[in-house]
Amino acid sequence: MAAPGAFEPTPPPQAGLPLAPSTQAEPVVVFEDVSIGFGPEPLLQGISFTIRRGETRILLGPAGVGKSVLLKLVNGLLRPTAGRIFVFGQEVSAMSEDNLFEVRRSIGTVFQEGALFDSLTVRDNVGYRLIEEHVPDDEIEARVTEALRFVELAHTLDKFPSELSGGMRRRVAIARAIVSNPQLLLYDSPTAGLDPITSTTIIELVMKQRDVSHTTSLVVTHRLQDAFVLATHHFSRVKNDMEPLPPGQLDPHTSFLMLHQGRLVFDGTTEQLVRSDDPFIREYLR
Amino acid sequence: MPLATIDSAAKRGISAVQDYAQLSGRAVGNLFRKPFYGSDIFLQADLIGVGSLPIVVLTGFFLGGALAMQSASTLTQFGATAFTGQLVSFSMIKEIGPVVTALMVSGRNASGMASELGSMIVTEQIDAMRALGTDPLKKLVMPRIVATVVMLFFLTIVSDAVGILGGGLVSVFMLGQDGSQYFHNAYQSLMYPDILQGLIKPLFFGFILASIGCFYGMRTRGGTQGVGRSTTQAVVVSSVLIIASDFVVIRLMLDLFGR
Numbered sequence: 001m002a003a004p005g006a007f008e009p010t011p012p013p014q015a016g017l018p019l020a021p022s023t024q025a026e027p028v029v030v031f032e033d034v035s036i037g038f039g040p041e042p043l044l045q046g047i048s049f050t051i052r053r054g055e056t057r058i059l060l061g062p063a064g065v066g067k068s069v070l071l072k073l074v075n076g077l078l079r080p081t082a083g084r085i086f087v088f089g090q091e092v093s094a095m096s097e098d099n100l101f102e103v104r105r106s107i108g109t110v111f112q113e114g115a116l117f118d119s120l121t122v123r124d125n126v127g128y129r130l131i132e133e134h135v136p137d138d139e140i141e142a143r144v145t146e147a148l149r150f151v152e153l154a155h156t157l158d159k160f161p162s163e164l165s166g167g168m169r170r171r172v173a174i175a176r177a178i179v180s181n182p183q184l185l186l187y188d189s190p191t192a193g194l195d196p197i198t199s200t201t202i203i204e205l206v207m208k209q210r211d212v213s214h215t216t217s218l219v220v221t222h223r224l225q226d227a228f229v230l231a232t233h234h235f236s237r238v239k240n241d242m243e244p245l246p247p248g249q250l251d252p253h254t255s256f257l258m259l260h261q262g263r264l265v266f267d268g269t270t271e272q273l274v275r276s277d278d279p280f281i282r283e284y285l286r
Numbered sequence: 287m288p289l290a291t292i293d294s295a296a297k298r299g300i301s302a303v304q305d306y307a308q309l310s311g312r313a314v315g316n317l318f319r320k321p322f323y324g325s326d327i328f329l330q331a332d333l334i335g336v337g338s339l340p341i342v343v344l345t346g347f348f349l350g351g352a353l354a355m356q357s358a359s360t361l362t363q364f365g366a367t368a369f370t371g372q373l374v375s376f377s378m379i380k381e382i383g384p385v386v387t388a389l390m391v392s393g394r395n396a397s398g399m400a401s402e403l404g405s406m407i408v409t410e411q412i413d414a415m416r417a418l419g420t421d422p423l424k425k426l427v428m429p430r431i432v433a434t435v436v437m438l439f440f441l442t443i444v445s446d447a448v449g450i451l452g453g454g455l456v457s458v459f460m461l462g463q464d465g466s467q468y469f470h471n472a473y474q475s476l477m478y479p480d481i482l483q484g485l486i487k488p489l490f491f492g493f494i495l496a497s498i499g500c501f502y503g504m505r506t507r508g509g510t511q512g513v514g515r516s517t518t519q520a521v522v523v524s525s526v527l528i529i530a531s532d533f534v535v536i537r538l539m540l541d542l543f544g545r
Contacts, residue, residue: 105419115414
C-alpha cells in the first residue's frame with residue numbers, strides 16, 4: 001500500500017463535471033493493518049483499505065461486526081490496539097487528543113441515533129461548531145439556515161431535539177455534520193431504525209451531499225437496499241430529486257467494503273461485489 | 287475469594303484512581319489553556335451556587351438553632367450558658383458549616399453532574415462533542431469544578447453566618463439568653479486560624495465533590511441503569527471523601543496553628 005502523502009486541501013470540482021478517476025486522487029483515509037479489541041478477543045483484525053478524495057465507500061456487514069467501531073477509529077474517538085490510521089495524511093492513531101481536535105474539525109460525523117445535544121435548540125446544535133469557533137452571529141445564522149434548508153428543516157430552528165421525530169433528528173444531525181463544509185463525512189448507520197420512506201429521504205441527502213458537494217464519505221450500513229440505491233442512483237440538481245442511473249451504469253465514485261468476523265472480506269466496486277464468489281458475500285447479498 | 291478475583295478487583299481500583307487523577311489533572315490544566323469557557327463557568331456558578339442557596343440557608347439556620355439548644359442544655363449543668371455563642375460559632379465555622387454545606391451541595395450537585403454527564407455519555411453526546419472538535423473536559427468538567435470550588439466557598443460563609451444567627455435567635459427567644467452576650471462571645475472567641483480552617487475546607491470539599499461527580503458521570507456505562515449507578519456512586523464517594531478529607535485538613539491545621 002502506498003504511504004499516505006501530506007494533505008493539501010484542494011477545491012471540490014465544479015458540479016456536473018466528472019471527478020478525476022479515483023485511483024489518481026490522493027488518499028484521505030488510509031488504514032494499515034489495523035486491529036482493535038475490548039477484551040481478550042480482537043473485534044477487528046488486520047484491516048487495511050484506502051478512501052480517496054471524492055469517493056463514497058459503503059461499509060457493509062452484519063450487526064455487531066464492528067462497523068461503528070471502525071468509523072470511530074477514523075476520527076480518533078477510539079484508538080487501535082495495532083496498526084496505523086492516516087486521515088488527511090496525518091497519523092491519527094498516534095496523535096494526542098489535543099491534536100485530534102484539530103483534525104476532527106475537518107470531519108463531519110453523523111451518529112447512529114443523531115447524538116444531538118438535547119439541551120440545545122436545533123439552531124445551536126447545527127451551529128455548535130461555528131459558535132465554538134467564534135464565527136460572527138450573522139454568518140452563523142446564514143450558514144445554519146442554509147444547512148437546514150439542505151435537509152429541508154429550516155422551520156425547526158427554535159425547536160429542541162425532543163420535539164422532533166427520529167427521522168428529523170437524523171436530518172438535523174446531517175445538517176450539523178455538513179455546516180462547516182467538512183472534507184470527510186462519516187455516516188454511522190444513518191437509516192437505522194427508520195421507516196422505509198424516511199430512510200429514502202436520508203439516503204437521498206447522503207446522495208445529494210455526494211453528488212453536489214463531492215465530499216469524501218464513509219457510510220456504515222447493514223441495509224443492502226440503502227447501499228444499492230446509493231450505487232445505482234444519482235442526485236439531479238435540475239429535478240432536486242434522486243433518479244436512477246441509465247441501465248447498466250453504476251456510480252463510479254461509490255464502492256464497497258465488507259466486514260465479516262472482524263476481518264475485511266471485500267474491498268471493491270459494486271460490480272465486483274455482486275459478482276463475488278465468496279460464500280459469505282453471496283449469502284449476505286441474497 | 288479466589289486470588290484472581292482479588293487481583294482483578296485491585297487492578298480495577300488502581301485503574302479507577304489513575305483515571306480520576308488524569309481527569310482531575312487535565313481539567314485543572316485546562317484552566318490555563320485556550321479556549322477558556324468563561325461563560326460556562328458563570329452558568330455553572332449560577333446553577334450550583336445560586337441554586338443551592340435555599341438548602342444551604344435552611345440547613346445552616348436549623349443546624350445553628352439545634353446546636354444552640356444542645357449546647358445550652360449541656361452548658362447549664364456547669365453554669366456556663368453564657369458560652370453558648372462561643373460554642374455555636376466555633377462549631378459552625380470550624381466544622382459543621384463547611385462539612386454540612388459540602389454534603390448538602392454534594393447531594394444536590396455531585397448527583398446532578400454525574401447524571402447529566404452520564405446521560406450525555408450513553409446518548410453519544412460526549413462522542414459527538416469530541417467529534418465536533420470540542421474537548422468535553424474543557425467544556426463540561428473544568429467549568430463545573432471551578433464553579434463549585436468558588437461557590438462552595440461563599441455558600442459556606444453564608445451557612446456559617448446564618449447558622450450563628452439561627453443559634454442566636456434560639457438563644458434569645460427560646461432559651462432567654464442575652465443577645466449581645468451571645469454575639470459578643472461568638473465573635474470574641476474566634477481567632478484567625480479558626481476562620482482560616484473554615485475557609486480552607488470548602489476549597490478542598492468543592493474540588494472533591496465536583497471532580498467526583500464529573501468522574502463518575504464521564505465513566506458511565508450501560509444505559510439508564512448505568513446513569514443511576516453513577517449518580518449513587520458519585521454521592522456516596524464524594525460524601526465519604528469530604529468527611530475523610532475533613533479529618534486530614536483538621537490534622538494539618540492543628541499541626542500548623544495548634545488549634
